[in-house]
Amino acid sequence: MTEVQLVDVEKRYGSFVALQKQSLTIQQGEFLVLLGPSGCGKTTTMRMIAGLEEVTSGKILIANELVNDKPPKDRDIAMVFQNYGLYPHMSVAQNIEYPLKLRGMDKATRNKRVLEIAIKVELESLLKRRPSQLSGGQRQRVALARAIVRTPKIFLMDEPLSNLDAKLRVTMRAELKHLHHELGVTTVYVTHDQMEAMTLASRIAVMREGRIVQLDTPKNIYSKPDNLFVAGFIGSPSMNLIEGDVRSGFFRATAVKIPVQFQDATSVVLGVRPEDLKIVSKNSAPITASVYAIELTGESTLVTMKHEATSICVRESADYEARINDVCHIAARTTGKLHLFDKSTGQRISTCSVKPTKC
Amino acid sequence: MKKKLIWAAEHALLVVVSFMIIFPIFWMFLTSLKRPIDAYSITFNFQPTFENFITVFRDPWNLGSMVLNSALVAGITVMIAVPCSSLAAYSFSRFRVKGRKILFFLVLSTQFIPAVVIVLPFFLMFRSLGLLDTRIALIIVNLAIVTPFVIWMIKGFIDALPVDSEEAAMIDGASRLRVIRDIVLPMATPGILTSSIFCFILTWNEFLFSLILTRRNAVTLPVGLVNFRTERGDLWELMSAAGVLITVPIFLMAILIQKHFTRGMTAGAIK
The missing domain is CATH 3.40.50.300 (P-loop containing nucleotide triphosphate hydrolases)
Incomplete structure (x- = not known):
């Protein structure tokens, strides 16, 4: 030893x-x-x-x-x-x-x-x-x-x-x-x-x-x-990485507006794992996109959604049902699972909490 | 129909080529069994005799000493060339030394030089050394000819062996020499055997150097054949008998190689 x-x-x-x-x-x-x-x-x-x-x-x-x-x-x-x-x-x-x-x-x-x-x-x-x-x-x-x-x-x-x-x-x-x-x-x-x-x-x-x-x-x-790199390498499917900016307490990207506790910053990447997201019915949910693909893995369903260039994967329960092109609303499942990375250096700058579903 | 035609053509060609290659050898075997009177006749209807095989060992032909010379020269050459070449081949194959490629090319390039070019310098050197007409001279010359070839051949076999097993052995606690003994040599055996036999055949058949460097004591079999061209004419039946004696060991070895050669190709890596 x-x-x-x-x-x-x-x-x-x-x-x-x-x-x-x-x-x-x-x-x-x-x-x-x-x-x-x-x-x-x-x-x-x-x-x-x-x-x-x-x-x-x-x-x-x-x-x-x-x-x-x-x-x-x-x-x-x-x-x-x-x-x-x-x-x-x-x-x-x-x-x-x-x-x-x-x-x-x-x-x-x-x-x-x-x-x-x-x-x-x-x-x-x-x-x-x-x-x-x-x-x-x-x-x-x-x-x-x-x-x-x-x-x-x-x-x-x-x-x-x-x-x-x-x-x-x-x-x-x-x-x-x-x-x-x-x-x-x-x-x-x-x-x-x-x-x-x-x-x-x-x-x-x-x-x-x-x-x-x-x-x-x-x-x-x-x-x-x-x-x-680690965020994208570990996890299957890998972490959702969305490029955007932080302005007045919100992370913003196309069709995405999530409250984060972080000072204003440009060129940041928001990382969130598929299992930390869920699909909700509320119109006011922070992310809106349409269903692109539905994959049943057995123990869960992976729903990939797209809005323009942004692609987001959400892990839902195995019995989740949706049709392709349905418009869905996505919200965070738990607190403390959102990561902000600096786009130029690639380093994590903050892991912050959001209150689930509420905006 | 077309397939059958191609099949027939292929086999006809094979038969023709085989006949061209085998017939002279067959004719030599046949002639070796003929009495002098039958030697020039193109007939299968003759009284076969083994008399020629006895005559060639008698005076003045004394083929016995030539057989001994050939066997000793070829045998000792193989015994020196193969171990040395195996180590050299292993080094060329495994060690990433600077200038390795150039060195290997240099070793191989000795094979590009026609024998006739270097036979005279060799003659002069051995004359000053007093080694003319000795087996030692022949062994030295044959080593020079054969070693690069054997290094190249064995390197090919060692290249094909997986390095994993060697590295595993080193980690298991073996030194480099131990790795060569326990792992590389057993795995390369078919290749080394094949190379040894090739080496033996090359030396056994070597003619030019033996012709120039020997006179009486160290004459080898291929040169001995020339003796059967006498003032009385070419003694075909004796020459054929001697030819058979030269061919048979090589023939047997070729059969051996064939078996090992296929093994050499298929043995090796375990994935």
Whole structure:
């Protein structure tokens, strides 16, 4: 159980900056998720912690020890790769056994340990098979077993679930979460799937273009996004973002007039999540638009509405019914869920409350 | 109807091409079994004999020492070239060193030089070293010829291997050399075997350098064939017998390669 520190770590490939001077402390026993679109530097960050990639500048400390120049084998880490990185010429048992073998553990102890782990991940009947004879989910479990067969200081997971089908992904997600709870090992997890990040993480580091744009708990990332990027990236469907101005206590945009407690400002963006809005019958509601699309997701109905260029999505109950082109009125469902962002910097400037439905 | 015609045309062409390639070899096998009187006759009706295969090993032909020379030169060349090339190929494939591409090009570019151009310098060098007509000289020359080719071949096989497994092994606690031993070599075995056999065949068949650099002691089989052109004329039946002796090991290896070659193509990545 270990703390990992990145101090002013930078990575360049020639003139291309993959990671701009970033500092990050991963606390002991934490499940930290690096989340971001492809090319944001999340995998690079993880590979530098693993020692598979050299840092251009800065320091990486594992358990307060500088590891910049240590090869991966001396860092006492375990990693699960996106393509699993299994050894195709070895049986499942040999795959799981390999880290122990490299550490000079005797044969009998190795066999015992392999069997224990195999039972834990339900592979005991497949130990003699080759990786090529396994399904995706089974390979994934072999990779996981190989990582947990010894107790490393840190677990690194590079999109371990992305090659699995949707159903298996959900099951494995729960297993990973349980495993982390059971072992309590500091874990760094890379993904571009916000759902995985939200469900697994103790903290999420949202990354973009080689920078960490927000580092916080899933709850705060969701309810208080620091900037427009995080606001738009997290949540499905994503947060409604409406450009407009604040004038004399009202946020105004085309067909939108919402009371906010904020001083006058131009070029701001109002962010509000679909579930924080509702459709009301009152004419005086702050937003008016006509129905553009209705999508039933099962547990709720997503109603997308448009007025000129403004598009707004509202999450309604599953039994909500409307017809396309119906004119609807929208109001906030709860207080404290409206976010104002500065349009030019993208930073959040205020989260303010409005009284529901009343204008 | 049209399909059938195309099928027929295709197969006719295959038969013609196969015949053109196989017939001379077949004729050589046939001639090797003929007595001298039958050697020039175009007949299938002759008394087959294995006499020629015994004669070529007797004085004055002494094919035995040439077989030994060829086997030693080719064998030792493979044993040195393949391990060295495997390490070089791995480095070329995996390490992002500055000037890597230029270096690799330089290694390959040695293959563009016609052998005739460098045979004379080699001759002069080995004369000053006193290595003319020795197997060592042949091994050195063959290494120079074969190594770039083998590096290039094995690099191709290693390039096709997934890096994931190697990185996984390094994280599991293996050093770079351990990774090569435990992960890369087992996975690249079909490729390395194929390359070894190619390397052996190239060396085994090498003619020009052997012709110029040897006289009596280190003569190899392909050069030995020339001995059968005597004042008495070309001894076709003996030459064919010797030809068969040269061909058979290569033939067997080609069959081996075929099996491994397809494995080399299909083995590798697990996704």
